[in-house]
Amino acid sequence: MTMVIMYQGENDLSLREKKKIETRNKIFDVSARLFKEKGIENTTVDEIVKEAGIGKGTFFNYFPSKTALLLYFAQQKEELTYNQIKNEALKSVSTREKIINTLVFVAKTNEKDKELTKMFVFEYMRHYGSSEDERKSRSLSNILYSLIEDGVRKEYVKSTIDAKKAAEIISAIYFHSLMEWLWSKIDYSFSDDISGKIGMVFDGIAGGRT
Amino acid sequence: MTMVIMYQGENDLSLREKKKIETRNKIFDVSARLFKEKGIENTTVDEIVKEAGIGKGTFFNYFPSKTALLLYFAQQKEELTYNQIKNEALKSVSTREKIINTLVFVAKTNEKDKELTKMFVFEYMRHYGSSEDERKSRSLSNILYSLIEDGVRKEYVKSTIDAKKAAEIISAIYFHSLMEWLWSKIDYSFSDDISGKIGMVFDGIAGGRT
DNA sequence: AGTCATTTATGACCGTAGTCATATTTAAGA
DNA sequence: TCTTAAATATGACTACGGTCATAAATGACT
Numbered sequence: 001m002t003m004v005i006m007y008q009g010e011n012d013l014s015l016r017e018k019k020k021i022e023t024r025n026k027i028f029d030v031s032a033r034l035f036k037e038k039g040i041e042n043t044t045v046d047e048i049v050k051e052a053g054i055g056k057g058t059f060f061n062y063f064p065s066k067t068a069l070l071l072y073f074a075q076q077k078e079e080l081t082y083n084q085i086k087n088e089a090l091k092s093v094s095t096r097e098k099i100i101n102t103l104v105f106v107a108k109t110n111e112k113d114k115e116l117t118k119m120f121v122f123e124y125m126r127h128y129g130s131s132e133d134e135r136k137s138r139s140l141s142n143i144l145y146s147l148i149e150d151g152v153r154k155e156y157v158k159s160t161i162d163a164k165k166a167a168e169i170i171s172a173i174y175f176h177s178l179m180e181w182l183w184s185k186i187d188y189s190f191s192d193d194i195s196g197k198i199g200m201v202f203d204g205i206a207g208g209r210t
Numbered sequence: 211m212t213m214v215i216m217y218q219g220e221n222d223l224s225l226r227e228k229k230k231i232e233t234r235n236k237i238f239d240v241s242a243r244l245f246k247e248k249g250i251e252n253t254t255v256d257e258i259v260k261e262a263g264i265g266k267g268t269f270f271n272y273f274p275s276k277t278a279l280l281l282y283f284a285q286q287k288e289e290l291t292y293n294q295i296k297n298e299a300l301k302s303v304s305t306r307e308k309i310i311n312t313l314v315f316v317a318k319t320n321e322k323d324k325e326l327t328k329m330f331v332f333e334y335m336r337h338y339g340s341s342e343d344e345r346k347s348r349s350l351s352n353i354l355y356s357l358i359e360d361g362v363r364k365e366y367v368k369s370t371i372d373a374k375k376a377a378e379i380i381s382a383i384y385f386h387s388l389m390e391w392l393w394s395k396i397d398y399s400f401s402d403d404i405s406g407k408i409g410m411v412f413d414g415i416a417g418g419r420t
Numbered sequence: 421a422g423t424c425a426t427t428t429a430t431g432a433c434c435g436t437a438g439t440c441a442t443a444t445t446t447a448a449g450a
Numbered sequence: 451t452c453t454t455a456a457a458t459a460t461g462a463c464t465a466c467g468g469t470c471a472t473a474a475a476t477g478a479c480t
Contacts, residue, residue, distance in 0.1 A: 016446060016457070023459095044436060055460035060438065094420065148415075155417045162406065166415050169407050172386030173379050180378070196372065197379050204414025205358075205376050207365045210304065226427070226476060233428095254466060265430035270468065 024062055026052045031069060040070065040116065074120035081109045082139055095151030096202050099144065103174050103198070104191045106140065110178065111190075118182055121175065141171045166201075173197050234272055236262045241279060250280065250326070284330035291319045292349060305361030306412050309354065313384050313408070314401045316350065320388065321400075328392055331385065351381045376411075383407050 013021070030052040034043040045066055049056045063069040088105045089098045110117040145167040151157035157166070177197060181190045223231070240262040244253040255276055259266045273279040298315045299308045320327040355377040361367035367376070387407060391400045 014447075019446095020458085045438085046436075056437095056462095057439080057460050058458080061458070064438090066437065096416070096420075151417070155419045157415050157417045159417065161410065161415045165403075165406055166410060168386065168390070169379075169383050169410060172382045175386065176378065176382030193375075196375055200371065200376060200379060200414075201411060202414055202416040204410075204412055204416075205367050205371045206306070206412040206414075207361070207367045207369065209365045210306075224477075229475090230428085255468085256466075266432095266467095267430050267469080268428080271428065274468090276467065 023052075023054060023058065026054070027059060027062055027069070028072075032073070035073075035116075070116075070120070073116060077109070077113075077116070078139070081106060082143065085143060089147065095147060095154070095156035096198065098147050098151075099170060100191075100195050100198050102143065102147070103170075103194050106174075107178055107181070107190050107194070110182075114182055117178075121179060121182070140174070141167050144170050170198065170201065173201070233262075233264060233268065236264070237269060237272055237279070238282075242283070245283075245326075280326075280330070283326060287319070287323070287326070288349070291316060292353065295353060299357065305357060305364070305366035306408065308357050308361075309380060310401075310405050310408050312353065312357070313380075313404050316384075317388060317391070317400050317404070320392075324392055327388075331389060331392070350384070351377050354380050380408065380411065383411070 027048065031043065031048050034047060034051065045056065045059055049059050052059075063072065085102055085105060089102050092098050092101050145163055148157055148161070148163045148166050148170075152159055152161065152163060157163075174194065177190070177194055181188070181193065237258065241253065241258050244257060244261065255269055256266065259269050262269075273282065295312055295315060299312050302308050302311050355373055358367055358371070358373045358376050358380075362369055362371065362373060367373075384404065387400070387404055391398070391403065
């Protein structure tokens with residue numbers, strides 16, 4: 001039974017935990033630098049551990065795979081982005097505009113680091129439904145879901161609409177269009193493209209007949 | 211200048227070409243068996259070449275990568291499927307029904323070999339825009355495009371609609387929903403899901419306000 | 421049949437992600 | 451301070467996809 005009561009300010013971490021954080025940060029910093037310097041594909045785990053001054057096994061103690069490290073990067077960025085989205089959505093009134101602005105905003109932040117984005121979209125696909133990372137990989141869907149529910153309340157969206165399904169189709173369109181845009185050789189406006197498509201979803205494509 | 215004119219029936223292939231076809235088929239047969247027996251991921255190229263009685267290098271003479279073999283499988287299946295689609299679409303009158311039936315039909319054939327389908331969807335994502343396989347990977351989009359253009363002519367679809375964009379959003383929804391369905395633990399009706407979503411696209415989700 | 425150029429086959433070899441038995445470090449109690 | 455259990459670090463090793471220089475097979479021509 002321990003009798004030691006610790007009064008610690010900035011220093012309430014054991015040596016172990018401090019070293020753990022240090023190592024994790026070291027891996028993160030070194031790989032961030034290498035990824036920028038020579039691209040993700042061209043950076044090997046061996047290089048990372050050599051530059052970080054740790055053993056190879058250690059890397060895999062912290063990240064179960066190279067992919068896990070990438071996902072960690074992507075997640076960090078995603079968190080930053082999604083925190084800004086609320087402000088972005090507030091800039092407009094109608095649900096349609098809110099959704100378009102949100103998607104364009106996310107796309108723009110993604111454009112800044114195309115390679116990482118590609119990697120993320122790719123890994124998002126690969127690890128689809130692998131249970132643990134559901135919260136984050138579904139978060140765009142969740143944001144859209146809130147916007148649509150809000151839209152139903154304010155009558156921007158039909159009350160008969162299944163908000164969950166609607167959020168799904170919009171995020172499907174977003175991902176697909178983003179891929180098309182990221183990998184496309186020809187340069188076109190993502191904003192215009194996505195606006196047009198969201199417009200179709202709002203107004204429908206049905207003609208006179210049924 | 212050759213004076214030999216060959217009248218050949220079933221046998222107009224040189225020894226080389228016969229052996230080539232034989233080897234290709236051997237690889238195809240063996241890997242098909244192994245994939246079924248122990249799954250795609252668990253089947254290595256080394257195993258395939260060992261069972262096929264060929265050298266490892268030979269495999270890569272026929273398929274530049276393991277992925278290429280997978281894509282070959284997927285392509286074979288896709289061809290079969292897409293040939294049947296026309297009949298499927300003819301069963302209904304309205305464009306809406308035609309599209310739904312087409313997608314449900316494709317989904318059903320995919321369901322028969324979930325693992326291969328996952329692999330294909332996955333590879334479809336990975337090799338997105340890698341120039342060479344555009345014709346086939348875009349073929350669902352093309353079919354949808356034709357259906358929509360036809361729909362515009364028959365007034366099932368608004369004449370103001372950009373058929374290309376519409377085809378894109380529908381195939382985006384299809385792929386996304388298919389993934390959701392393939393990887394989902396809970397069992398639900400894909401037909402119902404996709405019908406609902408296509409319905410939304412036709413009728414629109416917009417409410418009273420703008 | 422003999423010669424030679426072209427096509428195809430081959431397996432030793434390589435790069436890289438990931439594993440695991442063993443060694444080292446840390447925390448905590450006596 | 452000494453002992454011991456648990457956490458952490460480590461690098462030799464494995465597995466696997468893919469490469470490449472070299473060898474064998476094939477076909478065209480004489």
